[in-house]
Amino acid sequence: MTPSVTGTSPGDAPSPHEPLALYGAGFAADPHGHYRRLRAQGPLARVRIAPDIDATLVTDYHAAADLLRDTETFTKDPRAWQAGVPADSPVLPVLGHRPTALFTDGAVHARYRDAINDTLALIEPHLLRAEVVRVAQRLIAAFSATGTGDLIAQYARRLPLHVFTASFGVAPQDVERVVRGTAGMMDSGADATEAYDDLVAVVSALVHERRRRPGRDLTTYLLAHPAGLDDDEAVRQITLIMSVGHDPTTNLIGNALLRMLSDTGYGGSLHGGATTAREAVDDVLWRDPPLANLGAHFPRHDTEFHGVPLRAGQLVLVSFAAANTQSTPSVPKTAVRSGDGGHLAWSTGPHRCPAKPSALLMATTAIEELTSQLCDLRLAVEPGELVWRPGPFHRALAHLPVRFTPLDALVEADEAGARDGDDHVPIRVAGTPNG
Numbered sequence: 001m002t003p004s005v006t007g008t009s010p011g012d013a014p015s016p017h018e019p020l021a022l023y024g025a026g027f028a029a030d031p032h033g034h035y036r037r038l039r040a041q042g043p044l045a046r047v048r049i050a051p052d053i054d055a056t057l058v059t060d061y062h063a064a065a066d067l068l069r070d071t072e073t074f075t076k077d078p079r080a081w082q083a084g085v086p087a088d089s090p091v092l093p094v095l096g097h098r099p100t101a102l103f104t105d106g107a108v109h110a111r112y113r114d115a116i117n118d119t120l121a122l123i124e125p126h127l128l129r130a131e132v133v134r135v136a137q138r139l140i141a142a143f144s145a146t147g148t149g150d151l152i153a154q155y156a157r158r159l160p161l162h163v164f165t166a167s168f169g170v171a172p173q174d175v176e177r178v179v180r181g182t183a184g185m186m187d188s189g190a191d192a193t194e195a196y197d198d199l200v201a202v203v204s205a206l207v208h209e210r211r212r213r214p215g216r217d218l219t220t221y222l223l224a225h226p227a228g229l230d231d232d233e234a235v236r237q238i239t240l241i242m243s244v245g246h247d248p249t250t251n252l253i254g255n256a257l258l259r260m261l262s263d264t265g266y267g268g269s270l271h272g273g274a275t276t277a278r279e280a281v282d283d284v285l286w287r288d289p290p291l292a293n294l295g296a297h298f299p300r301h302d303t304e305f306h307g308v309p310l311r312a313g314q315l316v317l318v319s320f321a322a323a324n325t326q327s328t329p330s331v332p333k334t335a336v337r338s339g340d341g342g343h344l345a346w347s348t349g350p351h352r353c354p355a356k357p358s359a360l361l362m363a364t365t366a367i368e369e370l371t372s373q374l375c376d377l378r379l380a381v382e383p384g385e386l387v388w389r390p391g392p393f394h395r396a397l398a399h400l401p402v403r404f405t406p407l408d409a410l411v412e413a414d415e416a417g418a419r420d421g422d423d424h425v426p427i428r429v430a431g432t433p434n435g
């Protein structure tokens with residue numbers, strides 16, 4: 001089987017259209033314009049996701065839902081496709097095979113997924129909420145006296161990170177490396193491989209340390225899980241959780257805050273509380289999902305799917321963003337908005353996100369805490385001037401500059417937080433994966 005690299009690869013079914021580039025500043029500035037053009041080509045369309053890498057993108061809602069559940073026709077194992085992709089390709093940190101839940105099917109997938117699910121189940125919602133509030137207050141206190149801030153760099157990027165690194169027991173001096181690693185691999189630029197390798201190095205050191213000296217953290221629980229993961233498998237599941245967990249949660253917070261700050265529908269109600277935050281989050285999950293295009297699948301054999309011929313092993317991606325925003329007479333919103341939310345922002349089928357409740361709790365709590373403290377937040381630039389990060393897979397603001405009335409009093413909270421010492425670990429004390 002020949003993999004689907006570049007437009008004329010014999011591994012791909014032919015297409016009369018020049019593939020549209022889904023990377024770089026042009027795509028980042030207007031993804032929905034790109035999705036409209038792609039939809040005009042049918043339910044599946046050819047796209048270019050890096051200078052030398054093409055894929056087929058599913059933009060139709062029903063085709064996307066069918067593909068995500070069709071384990072007979074499609075595999076998640078990318079190795080046949082990957083055989084012809086340059087080893088230093090910037091998309092491999094996200095799409096390249098590793099022994100994780102994301103790249104496996106059937107019993108192997110179930111083993112990894114059980115270990116991940118049982119480990120994430122140790123996160124107690126009320127402890128998680130309390131920890132998010134605590135970290136949020138510290139982060140807000142660090143810039144609240146200035147009257148200006150970047151809600152991505154100073155808030156949305158740092159908050160999930162504190163929770164993840166504390167939960168898994170990452171040493172404070174390695175936290176910045178985790179930020180660079182997860183962001184670098186999702187940006188899929190020239191340094192993506194280096195970023196991913198460094199993230200793996202941090203997590204490997206952590207796993208080796210916890211084998212020797214168990215702690216009270218999720219790394220220790222994952223290593224003790226009955227699935228019996230070896231060191232590399234444990235490293236790869238943790239790296240997966242951090243990469244598909246941290247960056248999308250940052251972007252869910254950032255995209256929802258932008259929605260609240262730029263949409264007149266929210267005007268005057270920024271401090272309105274839970275409903276407003278949840279509404280903005282739900283709106284983003286429909287219209288600008290943090291993982292915009294992923295769900296990589298590969299046909300097990302030559303086939304026809306929703307009228308489009310596909311060759312065995314070619315890369316097929318799902319556009320959660322395009323599928324969610326499709327609006328045609330054949331896909332009335334009432335039909336789409338059914339079941340588990342209806343939108344595909346968490347994917348569906350066996351590889352759907354296992355952390356939806358935790359991610360929603362983190363995002364809504366983070367937004368509520370911020371908007372209740374800095375209640376006259378406003379954008380410091382026009383929405384059209386905002387810069388979005390490049391990369392085909394995510395919908396991610398580079399910065400979110402804001403202004404607000406400075407709050408001197410919160411500086412004291414920051415100092416109290418600093419005295420408070422280490423991050424707390426929002427997991428159950430009793431109850432290990434072993435019972």
Ligand code: HEM
Pocket residue numbers: 101102103113116240241244245246248249252285289290291294295296320344345346347350351352353354355356358359
């Ligand atoms: C607490 C934070 C999060 C954690 C720990 C987490 C973890 C995971 C894991 C382990 C998977 C792989 C599951 C499998 O293959 O069986 C996954 C998949 C997925 N997650 Fe999450 N996630 C988090 C937040 C988010 C957020 C905020 C979004 C976006 C709304 C999201 C959307 C998805 C999607 C679309 C998939 C499917 C990806 C694919 O098949 O390519 N996740 N998540």
